[in-house]
Amino acid sequence: MPQDNKEKRKSGDKKPSNSFQTPKGTRDVLPDEWPVVEKITNTAKSLSEFYNFLRIDTPILEQSDLFVRGVGLGTDIVEKEIYLLTTKGGDNLALRPEYTAPVMRSYIQHGMSHLPQPRRLWYIGPVFRHETPQAMRYRQFTQFGMEIIGSADPIFDAEIIIAFYRLSEELKIKNVTIEINSIGCKTCQPAYKKKLSEYYKKLDICDDCKTRAEKNPLRLLDCKDPKCQPFKQTAPVILDNLCPACRQHFRQVLEYLDEAKIPYVLNPRLVRGLDYYSRTVFETFVEGETAALASGGRYDYLAELIGGRSTPAVGAAAGIERIAEVIKNKGISVQPKAKGKVFLIHVGDMSKKKSLSLVEEFRRAGIPVFNEPSKESLSAQMELAAKNNAPLVLIFGQKESYEESIIIRDMESGVQEVVPLSKAAEEVKKRLR
Numbered sequence: 001m002p003q004d005n006k007e008k009r010k011s012g013d014k015k016p017s018n019s020f021q022t023p024k025g026t027r028d029v030l031p032d033e034w035p036v037v038e039k040i041t042n043t044a045k046s047l048s049e050f051y052n053f054l055r056i057d058t059p060i061l062e063q064s065d066l067f068v069r070g071v072g073l074g075t076d077i078v079e080k081e082i083y084l085l086t087t088k089g090g091d092n093l094a095l096r097p098e099y100t101a102p103v104m105r106s107y108i109q110h111g112m113s114h115l116p117q118p119r120r121l122w123y124i125g126p127v128f129r130h131e132t133p134q135a136m137r138y139r140q141f142t143q144f145g146m147e148i149i150g151s152a153d154p155i156f157d158a159e160i161i162i163a164f165y166r167l168s169e170e171l172k173i174k175n176v177t178i179e180i181n182s183i184g185c186k187t188c189q190p191a192y193k194k195k196l197s198e199y200y201k202k203l204d205i206c207d208d209c210k211t212r213a214e215k216n217p218l219r220l221l222d223c224k225d226p227k228c229q230p231f232k233q234t235a236p237v238i239l240d241n242l243c244p245a246c247r248q249h250f251r252q253v254l255e256y257l258d259e260a261k262i263p264y265v266l267n268p269r270l271v272r273g274l275d276y277y278s279r280t281v282f283e284t285f286v287e288g289e290t291a292a293l294a295s296g297g298r299y300d301y302l303a304e305l306i307g308g309r310s311t312p313a314v315g316a317a318a319g320i321e322r323i324a325e326v327i328k329n330k331g332i333s334v335q336p337k338a339k340g341k342v343f344l345i346h347v348g349d350m351s352k353k354k355s356l357s358l359v360e361e362f363r364r365a366g367i368p369v370f371n372e373p374s375k376e377s378l379s380a381q382m383e384l385a386a387k388n389n390a391p392l393v394l395i396f397g398q399k400e401s402y403e404e405s406i407i408i409r410d411m412e413s414g415v416q417e418v419v420p421l422s423k424a425a426e427e428v429k430k431r432l433r
Protein backbone atom coordinates (compact mmCIF):
# COMPACT_ATOMS: atom_id res chain seq x y z
CA MET A 1 0.00 0.00 0.00
CA PRO A 2 2.62 2.59 0.89
CA GLN A 3 4.33 1.62 -2.33
CA ASP A 4 1.18 2.44 -4.27
CA ASN A 5 0.92 5.82 -2.69
CA LYS A 6 4.46 6.66 -3.58
CA GLU A 7 3.83 5.60 -7.14
CA LYS A 8 0.77 7.76 -7.38
CA ARG A 9 2.57 10.75 -6.05
CA LYS A 10 5.31 10.28 -8.60
CA SER A 11 3.00 9.98 -11.56
CA GLY A 12 0.79 12.85 -10.47
CA ASP A 13 3.67 15.14 -9.76
CA LYS A 14 1.79 18.24 -10.82
CA LYS A 15 1.00 20.90 -8.29
CA PRO A 16 -1.60 19.55 -5.85
CA SER A 17 -4.89 21.39 -6.31
CA ASN A 18 -5.05 22.51 -2.73
CA SER A 19 -5.46 26.20 -3.41
CA PHE A 20 -9.07 27.28 -3.65
CA GLN A 21 -10.68 30.14 -5.50
CA THR A 22 -14.16 31.62 -5.32
CA PRO A 23 -16.49 29.78 -7.72
CA LYS A 24 -16.82 31.42 -11.13
CA GLY A 25 -19.03 34.50 -11.02
CA THR A 26 -18.86 34.89 -7.26
CA ARG A 27 -16.69 37.17 -5.18
CA ASP A 28 -15.38 38.02 -1.76
CA VAL A 29 -16.34 41.36 -0.28
CA LEU A 30 -13.07 42.55 1.15
CA PRO A 31 -12.74 44.96 4.08
CA ASP A 32 -12.04 48.02 1.93
CA GLU A 33 -15.29 47.53 0.01
CA TRP A 34 -17.50 47.45 3.09
CA PRO A 35 -17.87 51.20 3.68
CA VAL A 36 -19.63 51.56 0.31
CA VAL A 37 -21.70 48.40 0.77
CA GLU A 38 -22.74 49.53 4.22
CA LYS A 39 -23.57 53.01 3.04
CA ILE A 40 -25.88 51.59 0.37
CA THR A 41 -27.41 49.06 2.76
CA ASN A 42 -28.03 51.65 5.46
CA THR A 43 -29.51 54.12 2.99
CA ALA A 44 -31.83 51.43 1.63
CA LYS A 45 -32.85 50.48 5.16
CA SER A 46 -33.57 54.01 6.35
CA LEU A 47 -35.43 54.79 3.13
CA SER A 48 -37.64 51.72 3.58
CA GLU A 49 -38.36 52.68 7.14
CA PHE A 50 -39.11 56.25 6.12
CA TYR A 51 -41.72 55.05 3.62
CA ASN A 52 -43.21 52.68 6.22
CA PHE A 53 -42.09 49.42 4.69
CA LEU A 54 -41.66 46.40 6.95
CA ARG A 55 -38.74 44.07 6.52
CA ILE A 56 -39.23 40.53 5.32
CA ASP A 57 -36.86 37.77 4.40
CA THR A 58 -37.47 34.43 2.75
CA PRO A 59 -35.28 31.32 2.49
CA ILE A 60 -32.54 31.26 -0.11
CA LEU A 61 -34.04 27.94 -1.22
CA GLU A 62 -37.57 27.72 -2.60
CA GLN A 63 -39.50 25.04 -4.45
CA SER A 64 -38.40 25.43 -8.05
CA ASP A 65 -41.98 25.47 -9.32
CA LEU A 66 -42.52 28.80 -7.60
CA PHE A 67 -40.26 30.41 -10.20
CA VAL A 68 -41.34 28.23 -13.10
CA ARG A 69 -44.94 29.32 -12.55
CA GLY A 70 -44.31 32.79 -11.15
CA VAL A 71 -41.46 34.12 -13.25
CA GLY A 72 -42.43 32.04 -16.28
CA LEU A 73 -41.10 29.22 -18.40
CA GLY A 74 -40.14 31.33 -21.39
CA THR A 75 -37.95 33.73 -19.41
CA ASP A 76 -34.15 33.82 -19.31
CA ILE A 77 -34.25 33.48 -15.55
CA VAL A 78 -36.05 30.15 -15.64
CA GLU A 79 -34.66 28.80 -18.92
CA LYS A 80 -31.01 29.66 -18.49
CA GLU A 81 -30.13 31.24 -15.18
CA ILE A 82 -31.85 29.44 -12.34
CA TYR A 83 -29.80 27.15 -10.08
CA LEU A 84 -31.75 23.96 -9.54
CA LEU A 85 -31.01 21.16 -7.16
CA THR A 86 -32.64 17.95 -6.10
CA THR A 87 -32.37 17.08 -2.43
CA LYS A 88 -31.61 13.59 -1.17
CA GLY A 89 -35.30 13.35 -0.32
CA GLY A 90 -36.20 14.11 -3.93
CA ASP A 91 -37.45 17.69 -3.53
CA ASN A 92 -36.83 20.03 -6.44
CA LEU A 93 -35.48 23.25 -5.07
CA ALA A 94 -34.02 26.42 -6.55
CA LEU A 95 -31.66 29.06 -5.26
CA ARG A 96 -33.84 32.14 -5.47
CA PRO A 97 -33.07 34.11 -8.64
CA GLU A 98 -35.22 37.01 -7.45
CA TYR A 99 -37.33 38.00 -4.46
CA THR A 100 -40.74 39.02 -5.77
CA ALA A 101 -42.16 35.53 -6.23
CA PRO A 102 -40.89 34.38 -2.79
CA VAL A 103 -42.30 37.50 -1.11
CA MET A 104 -45.67 36.89 -2.75
CA ARG A 105 -45.46 33.23 -1.73
CA SER A 106 -44.91 34.38 1.83
CA TYR A 107 -47.78 36.86 1.64
CA ILE A 108 -50.13 34.08 0.57
CA GLN A 109 -48.73 31.46 2.96
CA HIS A 110 -49.07 33.71 6.00
CA GLY A 111 -52.49 35.09 5.13
CA MET A 112 -51.25 38.67 4.96
CA SER A 113 -54.35 39.58 2.96
CA HIS A 114 -56.20 39.58 6.30
CA LEU A 115 -54.04 42.43 7.56
CA PRO A 116 -54.67 46.05 6.57
CA GLN A 117 -53.93 46.50 2.85
CA PRO A 118 -51.72 47.20 1.10
CA ARG A 119 -48.76 45.55 2.80
CA ARG A 120 -45.50 47.37 2.29
CA LEU A 121 -42.57 44.97 2.46
CA TRP A 122 -38.85 45.40 1.85
CA TYR A 123 -35.95 42.99 1.72
CA ILE A 124 -32.26 42.73 1.16
CA GLY A 125 -30.30 39.55 0.56
CA PRO A 126 -28.44 37.32 -1.87
CA VAL A 127 -29.96 36.05 -5.11
CA PHE A 128 -28.41 33.64 -7.61
CA ARG A 129 -28.40 33.62 -11.38
CA HIS A 130 -26.22 31.44 -13.53
CA GLU A 131 -25.32 34.16 -16.00
CA THR A 132 -22.26 34.41 -18.17
CA PRO A 133 -20.09 36.43 -15.85
CA GLN A 134 -19.35 39.82 -17.34
CA ALA A 135 -18.17 42.98 -15.73
CA MET A 136 -20.28 43.50 -12.63
CA ARG A 137 -22.65 40.66 -13.35
CA TYR A 138 -22.26 38.20 -10.56
CA ARG A 139 -23.86 34.83 -10.16
CA GLN A 140 -24.46 35.68 -6.54
CA PHE A 141 -25.48 39.24 -5.92
CA THR A 142 -27.41 41.21 -3.35
CA GLN A 143 -30.83 42.52 -4.10
CA PHE A 144 -32.65 45.28 -2.28
CA GLY A 145 -36.31 45.61 -3.06
CA MET A 146 -39.64 47.06 -2.03
CA GLU A 147 -43.07 45.61 -2.72
CA ILE A 148 -46.55 47.05 -2.14
CA ILE A 149 -48.99 44.17 -2.16
CA GLY A 150 -52.78 44.37 -2.13
CA SER A 151 -53.73 47.44 -4.14
CA ALA A 152 -54.14 48.31 -7.82
CA ASP A 153 -54.09 52.06 -7.12
CA PRO A 154 -51.63 53.82 -9.45
CA ILE A 155 -50.43 55.97 -6.56
CA PHE A 156 -48.44 52.96 -5.34
CA ASP A 157 -46.71 52.53 -8.69
CA ALA A 158 -45.61 56.13 -8.32
CA GLU A 159 -44.57 55.59 -4.70
CA ILE A 160 -42.26 52.72 -5.65
CA ILE A 161 -40.69 54.72 -8.48
CA ILE A 162 -40.23 57.74 -6.22
CA ALA A 163 -38.65 55.62 -3.49
CA PHE A 164 -36.05 54.23 -5.89
CA TYR A 165 -35.40 57.66 -7.33
CA ARG A 166 -34.79 58.93 -3.80
CA LEU A 167 -32.41 56.07 -3.15
CA SER A 168 -30.09 57.26 -5.91
CA GLU A 169 -30.52 60.85 -4.72
CA GLU A 170 -29.53 59.95 -1.19
CA LEU A 171 -26.49 58.12 -2.53
CA LYS A 172 -25.57 61.26 -4.50
CA ILE A 173 -25.88 59.46 -7.83
CA LYS A 174 -26.64 62.18 -10.37
CA ASN A 175 -28.25 62.20 -13.83
CA VAL A 176 -30.66 59.38 -13.14
CA THR A 177 -33.35 58.80 -15.75
CA ILE A 178 -36.49 56.78 -15.21
CA GLU A 179 -37.74 54.97 -18.25
CA ILE A 180 -41.34 53.96 -17.95
CA ASN A 181 -43.94 52.09 -19.95
CA SER A 182 -47.21 50.25 -19.55
CA ILE A 183 -47.44 46.73 -20.92
CA GLY A 184 -51.19 46.38 -20.48
CA CYS A 185 -53.37 43.79 -18.86
CA LYS A 186 -55.14 40.51 -19.59
CA THR A 187 -57.69 42.43 -21.65
CA CYS A 188 -55.42 44.38 -23.97
CA GLN A 189 -52.14 42.46 -23.97
CA PRO A 190 -53.19 39.38 -26.00
CA ALA A 191 -54.24 41.43 -29.05
CA TYR A 192 -51.03 43.44 -28.89
CA LYS A 193 -48.88 40.34 -28.54
CA LYS A 194 -50.55 38.93 -31.63
CA LYS A 195 -49.86 42.10 -33.60
CA LEU A 196 -46.25 42.14 -32.46
CA SER A 197 -45.71 38.51 -33.27
CA GLU A 198 -47.25 38.91 -36.74
CA TYR A 199 -45.07 41.94 -37.41
CA TYR A 200 -41.87 40.11 -36.44
CA LYS A 201 -42.70 36.86 -38.19
CA LYS A 202 -42.51 38.63 -41.54
CA LEU A 203 -38.97 39.81 -40.82
CA ASP A 204 -35.57 38.16 -40.94
CA ILE A 205 -35.15 37.77 -37.18
CA CYS A 206 -32.64 35.84 -35.07
CA ASP A 207 -33.37 32.27 -33.93
CA ASP A 208 -34.15 33.34 -30.36
CA CYS A 209 -36.72 35.77 -31.68
CA LYS A 210 -38.34 33.06 -33.76
CA THR A 211 -39.02 31.21 -30.51
CA ARG A 212 -40.09 34.44 -28.80
CA ALA A 213 -42.58 35.21 -31.56
CA GLU A 214 -44.29 31.93 -30.66
CA LYS A 215 -43.86 31.75 -26.90
CA ASN A 216 -43.27 35.21 -25.49
CA PRO A 217 -43.78 37.98 -28.06
CA LEU A 218 -43.21 40.88 -25.63
CA ARG A 219 -39.62 39.73 -25.28
CA LEU A 220 -39.10 40.41 -28.98
CA LEU A 221 -38.61 44.04 -28.01
CA ASP A 222 -35.90 43.00 -25.57
CA CYS A 223 -33.67 41.23 -28.12
CA LYS A 224 -30.03 42.24 -27.92
CA ASP A 225 -29.04 40.70 -31.27
CA PRO A 226 -27.79 43.46 -33.64
CA LYS A 227 -29.72 41.82 -36.45
CA CYS A 228 -33.06 42.54 -34.75
CA GLN A 229 -32.37 46.12 -33.66
CA PRO A 230 -33.68 47.94 -36.75
CA PHE A 231 -37.05 46.17 -36.45
CA LYS A 232 -37.80 47.71 -33.07
CA GLN A 233 -38.24 51.20 -34.43
CA THR A 234 -41.26 50.38 -36.55
CA ALA A 235 -42.74 47.68 -34.33
CA PRO A 236 -46.30 48.22 -33.09
CA VAL A 237 -46.27 50.25 -29.89
CA ILE A 238 -48.14 48.96 -26.88
CA LEU A 239 -49.16 52.39 -25.65
CA ASP A 240 -51.35 52.70 -28.78
CA ASN A 241 -52.95 49.38 -27.95
CA LEU A 242 -53.86 49.75 -24.27
CA CYS A 243 -57.44 49.24 -23.13
CA PRO A 244 -59.18 52.29 -21.61
CA ALA A 245 -58.60 51.02 -18.03
CA CYS A 246 -54.86 50.54 -18.61
CA ARG A 247 -54.57 53.90 -20.35
CA GLN A 248 -56.28 55.58 -17.41
CA HIS A 249 -54.08 53.74 -14.91
CA PHE A 250 -50.90 54.70 -16.74
CA ARG A 251 -51.96 58.34 -17.09
CA GLN A 252 -52.52 58.52 -13.35
CA VAL A 253 -49.09 57.04 -12.59
CA LEU A 254 -47.51 59.74 -14.75
CA GLU A 255 -49.60 62.44 -13.10
CA TYR A 256 -48.39 61.36 -9.67
CA LEU A 257 -44.81 61.45 -10.90
CA ASP A 258 -45.34 64.93 -12.36
CA GLU A 259 -46.84 66.02 -9.08
CA ALA A 260 -43.78 64.76 -7.21
CA LYS A 261 -41.50 66.37 -9.82
CA ILE A 262 -39.83 63.10 -10.68
CA PRO A 263 -38.26 63.20 -14.14
CA TYR A 264 -39.14 60.29 -16.41
CA VAL A 265 -39.11 59.41 -20.08
CA LEU A 266 -41.64 57.24 -21.83
CA ASN A 267 -40.05 54.23 -23.42
CA PRO A 268 -42.80 52.44 -25.33
CA ARG A 269 -40.41 49.57 -26.09
CA LEU A 270 -39.55 48.84 -22.48
CA VAL A 271 -40.67 45.35 -21.48
CA ARG A 272 -39.36 43.36 -18.55
CA GLY A 273 -38.01 39.87 -18.90
CA LEU A 274 -40.39 38.36 -16.37
CA ASP A 275 -43.84 36.98 -17.11
CA TYR A 276 -45.61 38.33 -14.07
CA TYR A 277 -45.53 41.99 -15.03
CA SER A 278 -48.61 43.89 -16.13
CA ARG A 279 -49.29 47.57 -16.65
CA THR A 280 -46.48 49.76 -15.26
CA VAL A 281 -42.88 48.72 -15.87
CA PHE A 282 -39.87 50.93 -15.26
CA GLU A 283 -36.10 50.98 -15.12
CA THR A 284 -33.75 53.64 -13.83
CA PHE A 285 -30.52 54.45 -15.63
CA VAL A 286 -27.51 56.57 -14.84
CA GLU A 287 -25.97 58.67 -17.58
CA GLY A 288 -22.97 56.90 -19.07
CA GLU A 289 -23.90 53.48 -17.68
CA THR A 290 -25.61 50.87 -19.81
CA ALA A 291 -27.13 48.53 -17.25
CA ALA A 292 -30.20 49.57 -15.28
CA LEU A 293 -29.72 50.66 -11.70
CA ALA A 294 -33.15 49.60 -10.49
CA SER A 295 -36.12 48.05 -12.17
CA GLY A 296 -39.60 46.92 -11.38
CA GLY A 297 -43.24 47.24 -12.12
CA ARG A 298 -46.73 46.07 -11.41
CA TYR A 299 -47.48 42.37 -11.12
CA ASP A 300 -51.21 42.01 -10.66
CA TYR A 301 -51.30 38.37 -11.79
CA LEU A 302 -48.40 36.87 -9.83
CA ALA A 303 -50.51 35.83 -6.84
CA GLU A 304 -52.86 33.82 -9.07
CA LEU A 305 -49.97 32.30 -11.03
CA ILE A 306 -48.64 30.78 -7.82
CA GLY A 307 -51.94 29.61 -6.42
CA GLY A 308 -53.22 32.59 -4.46
CA ARG A 309 -56.25 34.79 -4.85
CA SER A 310 -56.09 37.70 -7.27
CA THR A 311 -53.89 40.27 -5.51
CA PRO A 312 -52.68 43.39 -7.31
CA ALA A 313 -49.17 44.50 -6.41
CA VAL A 314 -46.25 46.62 -7.48
CA GLY A 315 -42.57 46.62 -6.59
CA ALA A 316 -38.99 47.07 -7.67
CA ALA A 317 -35.47 45.94 -6.88
CA ALA A 318 -31.90 47.09 -7.27
CA GLY A 319 -28.60 45.24 -7.10
CA ILE A 320 -26.29 46.46 -4.36
CA GLU A 321 -23.17 45.50 -6.35
CA ARG A 322 -24.45 47.47 -9.35
CA ILE A 323 -24.99 50.56 -7.22
CA ALA A 324 -21.55 50.14 -5.64
CA GLU A 325 -20.01 49.97 -9.12
CA VAL A 326 -21.77 53.16 -10.20
CA ILE A 327 -20.62 54.91 -7.04
CA LYS A 328 -17.08 53.79 -7.82
CA ASN A 329 -17.26 54.71 -11.52
CA LYS A 330 -18.59 58.16 -10.74
CA GLY A 331 -16.04 58.74 -8.01
CA ILE A 332 -18.73 59.53 -5.47
CA SER A 333 -17.46 59.80 -1.93
CA VAL A 334 -19.97 57.99 0.23
CA GLN A 335 -18.90 59.10 3.63
CA PRO A 336 -16.95 61.79 5.38
CA LYS A 337 -13.55 60.69 6.56
CA ALA A 338 -14.20 58.51 9.59
CA LYS A 339 -13.28 60.01 12.91
CA GLY A 340 -10.44 57.94 14.29
CA LYS A 341 -10.58 56.10 17.55
CA VAL A 342 -8.36 56.81 20.52
CA PHE A 343 -5.18 54.73 20.34
CA LEU A 344 -3.61 53.09 23.38
CA ILE A 345 0.14 52.61 23.31
CA HIS A 346 1.84 50.14 25.59
CA VAL A 347 5.57 50.10 26.31
CA GLY A 348 7.06 47.07 28.01
CA ASP A 349 5.68 43.75 29.17
CA MET A 350 3.88 44.86 32.27
CA SER A 351 2.07 47.63 30.45
CA LYS A 352 1.19 45.26 27.61
CA LYS A 353 -0.28 42.85 30.12
CA LYS A 354 -2.45 45.55 31.64
CA SER A 355 -3.38 47.14 28.32
CA LEU A 356 -6.03 44.55 27.50
CA SER A 357 -8.12 45.26 30.59
CA LEU A 358 -7.47 48.95 30.20
CA VAL A 359 -8.96 48.96 26.70
CA GLU A 360 -12.00 47.17 28.11
CA GLU A 361 -12.39 49.83 30.79
CA PHE A 362 -12.44 52.56 28.18
CA ARG A 363 -14.94 50.66 26.09
CA ARG A 364 -17.19 50.26 29.12
CA ALA A 365 -16.98 54.02 29.62
CA GLY A 366 -18.22 54.42 26.04
CA ILE A 367 -14.90 55.55 24.57
CA PRO A 368 -13.84 53.81 21.38
CA VAL A 369 -10.24 52.80 21.98
CA PHE A 370 -8.03 50.47 20.01
CA ASN A 371 -4.51 49.18 20.37
CA GLU A 372 -2.12 46.93 18.54
CA PRO A 373 -0.53 44.37 20.87
CA SER A 374 1.64 42.97 18.07
CA LYS A 375 3.64 46.19 17.87
CA GLU A 376 6.23 46.74 20.60
CA SER A 377 8.05 49.94 19.81
CA LEU A 378 6.67 53.32 20.75
CA SER A 379 7.43 54.81 17.34
CA ALA A 380 5.73 51.99 15.41
CA GLN A 381 2.62 52.43 17.53
CA MET A 382 2.68 56.21 17.13
CA GLU A 383 2.88 55.75 13.39
CA LEU A 384 -0.11 53.44 13.41
CA ALA A 385 -2.12 55.89 15.51
CA ALA A 386 -1.38 58.70 13.06
CA LYS A 387 -2.28 56.49 10.10
CA ASN A 388 -5.65 55.76 11.67
CA ASN A 389 -6.44 59.41 12.41
CA ALA A 390 -6.45 58.88 16.16
CA PRO A 391 -7.41 62.21 17.73
CA LEU A 392 -5.78 61.21 21.02
CA VAL A 393 -3.08 58.78 21.96
CA LEU A 394 -2.83 57.24 25.41
CA ILE A 395 0.70 56.30 26.33
CA PHE A 396 0.90 53.66 29.00
CA GLY A 397 4.55 52.90 29.66
CA GLN A 398 6.46 51.08 32.36
CA LYS A 399 6.61 54.15 34.57
CA GLU A 400 2.93 54.90 34.17
CA SER A 401 1.92 51.35 34.98
CA TYR A 402 3.81 51.60 38.29
CA GLU A 403 2.41 55.00 39.06
CA GLU A 404 -1.15 54.13 38.02
CA SER A 405 -1.15 57.00 35.58
CA ILE A 406 -1.37 57.50 31.83
CA ILE A 407 -0.18 60.10 29.32
CA ILE A 408 -2.83 61.69 27.11
CA ARG A 409 -1.39 63.15 23.93
CA ASP A 410 -3.39 65.38 21.65
CA MET A 411 -2.30 64.37 18.17
CA GLU A 412 -3.16 67.67 16.58
CA SER A 413 -1.42 70.03 19.00
CA GLY A 414 1.17 67.54 20.23
CA VAL A 415 0.42 68.61 23.81
CA GLN A 416 0.62 65.81 26.33
CA GLU A 417 -0.39 65.52 29.92
CA VAL A 418 -0.08 62.92 32.66
CA VAL A 419 -3.31 62.05 34.44
CA PRO A 420 -4.10 59.50 37.15
CA LEU A 421 -5.49 56.27 35.71
CA SER A 422 -8.66 56.63 37.79
CA LYS A 423 -9.45 59.89 36.02
CA ALA A 424 -8.32 58.82 32.56
CA ALA A 425 -11.74 58.01 31.07
CA GLU A 426 -13.21 61.25 32.30
CA GLU A 427 -10.26 63.27 30.95
CA VAL A 428 -10.37 61.55 27.57
CA LYS A 429 -14.10 62.20 27.26
CA LYS A 430 -13.53 65.85 28.07
CA ARG A 431 -10.93 66.16 25.31
CA LEU A 432 -13.02 64.33 22.74
CA ARG A 433 -15.90 66.73 23.18
Ligand SMILES: [Zn+2]
Nearest residue numbers: 185188243246
Ligand atom coordinates in the same frame (compact mmCIF):
# COMPACT_ATOMS: atom_id res chain seq x y z
ZN1 LIG B 1 -55.53 46.68 -20.34
Ligand SMILES: [Zn+2]
Nearest residue numbers: 206209223228
Ligand atom coordinates in the same frame (compact mmCIF):
# COMPACT_ATOMS: atom_id res chain seq x y z
ZN1 LIG C 1 -33.68 38.79 -32.07
